[in-house]
Amino acid sequence: MLSFYLIWSLSYFTLLWWVSRFWTSIKNEPVNQAFIPAVTLIIPFRDEAKNIPSLSLNLKKLKYPGLEILLIDDHSDDDSFQLLDKSFEENQNFKVIRSDRKGKKSALEYGVKIASGQIILCTDADCGFPEDWVEHMILPFQNPKVQLVAGAVMVEGNGKFIEAFQSLDWASILLMTKYTFAQKEPLMCSGANLAYRKEAFQKVNGYEGNRDFASGDDEFLLKKIHKMYGKEACFYLSSPDILVITKPEPNWQALINQRVRWASKWKAHFSLSHAMSAAGVFLMQLIWIGSIFLIFLGGRGVLAFGLVWLIKVFAEKLSLGKVLKNLDKQQSNLSIFQTSFVHPFYVLRVGIGALNGKFTWKGRGNGRSVNLESEN
Template sequence: MNLLPILLFAALVVYLLALVVLSSKWKRIKATKEPVQGGVDYPVTLLVPFRNERENIDKLLGNLANLSYPNLQIILIDDHSEDGGEKLVEEWISTEKKHNFKLISNQGRGKKAALEQGVVMANANIILTTDADCALSADWVQNMLMAFDDPSVQMVAGPIMTKGGNRIFDHFQQIDWAGILLMTNFFFSIKKPIMCSAANMGYRKEVFYHVKGYQGNHGNLSGDDSFLLEKVYQRFGPQAIRYLPESNVLVKTNPASSPRRFLAQRARWASKWNKHQFWQNAGGAMLSAVLSFASICSVLLILAGPTGVGMFALYWFLKLIFEYFVLGRVLKTYEIKPSIGYFIVASICHPIYVVAVAFLSFFVKTSWKGRK
C-alpha cells in the first residue's frame, strides 16, 4: 500500500503538468466576435454531407441561408438517407429558389465518398466543410477565409463546441470539448497537428487532388478530417496548415442526446488511434487511458484509513482545481461559464468515461448512422 500513493500521485503530477503545458499555448487567444475584413473576393464552395438528418434539415437550411458571404456555392450531399431528409432539401431549394444551393446524391458509400463527389462538383478553388447538425455564424465563411490570404496556407481548421443545454450531461460534453480544443490548439502551435474536425474545416481544391483525397482511408468509418490533415501536413509541411481557435469561427454542434450515443461516438473516434501515421495520436490516447485509470484507482487510498482519506481528498482537490482553471479558460474564450458544480461532476466522471471509451474502441464494433 506504501507504493500505491507514490504511483498515483506521480500519475497526477504528469496529468497536471500536461494541463499546464497545454494551457501555455492558449494564453495568446483573445475572445472576439468581431468579423474580420478581407478574403471576400474568393469564390467559395461549402460542402455539407448528410445522412438521416431529417430532424436537423430545417435548422440547417435556415442557418446556411443566413450566411452573409456573397460568392458562395453550397452543395448538400445526400449519403443514402433513409428518413426522407433529401426530399425536404430538394423541396426547400425549389420553393425558396436558392440558385446557389445544390443537392446531389452520393454515388459511393460513406462520408468520404460524399465529400470526394462534392469536391468534384465544386465550382470554387476554396472549399469549406461542415456537418448537418452544426450551426454557423453569419460571417463564418469570411472569417475562415482570412487565412487563405496567405498563399502558403493550404488547409484551415477551426474549433467545435456543443450547444448549451440545461442537463448536467450537456455541460459535461462542453467541458470535454474544452479539453479537445486545448490539445488541438497546442499541437497546432508546436507545428505537430494531430486532429481537427471536418465540421469546421477548409482547403484548396487542388491540394485535395494533390494528396489524392481519401485514397487509402476509405476502409475507416471515420477520420475524413484527421487523415486528410496528415496527408496535407506530410506533403506541404506545418506552415501550410492553420488553426483558428478564435470565437468568430466557432462552429456549434448538437450535444449527444444520451450517454450511450456519446460513448459510441467517442469510441468510433478512438477506434482509429492506431491508423494514424503520427505517434502522437497513439501516444496521447494511451497516456490518457493510463492517467484516467490511475484516477479511478485513487479510490483505493481510502482503504489506508484516515491518512489515505486525506491523500484521496488532496488528489481530487488538486485535479479539480487545475481542471477548473485550465479548461475554464478555454470555455471562457467562447463565453461559456459552467459552475464549479459541473466541473466537479465532469472531473469525477471523465476518467470513467475515458477508460470506457478505450475498452469499447478495442472490443466493440462501432457504427455510424446505421452502418457498421
C-alpha cells in the same frame, strides 16, 4: 503510494497549466474585404430530416459573395433530400445532390470533385454557425503556405449534466487540438469546422487509403496535408467568430458509441506520436482511477485522496474554464466537479470500445465490417 499520487497530481496540474498557455483569447479578428476567393461549402448529410429547418435558416444567413453550397446526400432513408431540395429550389447557389457512392468520405470526395470554389469549407447538417463564419474561416488562406484551416466546435446545452459533460469533454479536445497545432504537429481536428484548398485535397488523393473507415475524414486529411506540405500548411482558429455549434448526444450510450467511432480509427494512422498520445491518455485515466485505493490506507490515505482529486478538479477548472470562457460557454463549478470524477471512467470505457473496434452509426457498421465502397 502517497508520495507518488501527490507528485502525480502536481505534475498533472503543471501539464494542464502549460498546455492552456497556448489557448489564446483572440476575438473579433477584422475581415479583409479585399480577399474574396471562390468558396464552396460542402455539407454531407444522411437521415437529417429533423435538422433541415435549422440548417436551412443557418445557410440562408450566410452572406459571403458568390458562395456555392453543395448539400450531398449520403443515401438517406428519410425525406432529407426532398426537404432540402424544396427549401432551396429557387436559389441557384444551392445544389442538393445524391452522392454516387455510400459513406461520408465518398460524399465529400464527390462534392470536392464538382465544386467550383478554390477553397472548400465543410460542416455537418446538425450544426449552427455565425453569419460571417465563411469570411473568418478563409482569412488564413491569405498566406499561400496555408493549405488547411481548422476551427473550434462546441456542443449546445440547456443545463443537463450529460450536456455539461460533453461541453467540458469538447473543451479538453479543443485544448489539446490547439496545443498540437501550436507545436506544428497537429493530431486532430473536426470536420464540422474545416476548410482546405481544393488543389491540396486533390494532390493528396483525397481519402485514398482510408475509405474503409467510417470515421476520420478530418484527421486523415489533416495528416496527409501536413505530411505533404509541411509544418506551416495547417492553421487553427480558436476565436468565437468561427465557432460551430453542434448538437449534443442525447444519452450516455449514444455518446460512448460516437466516441468509440471516433477513436476506433487509431490503428489506421500508422503514427508513433498518435499511438503514444492515445496510450498516454488511457494510462492517465487508469492512474486516476487507481487513486481510489488511497482510501484503504487509513486516515492519511483518505486525506491524500481528497487532496489529489482537489488538485485535479482545480487544474481542469483553470485550463478547461479558460477555453470555455473564451468561447462564451462557461460551466458551473458543480458541473466541472462532477465531470472531473466521471471522465476517467468514461475514457476507459471508450478506450476499451475502441480496442474492440465495433460500432454502429445511423444503421451502418464500422468500415472494417461493412465495406462502404462496395455497397450499391
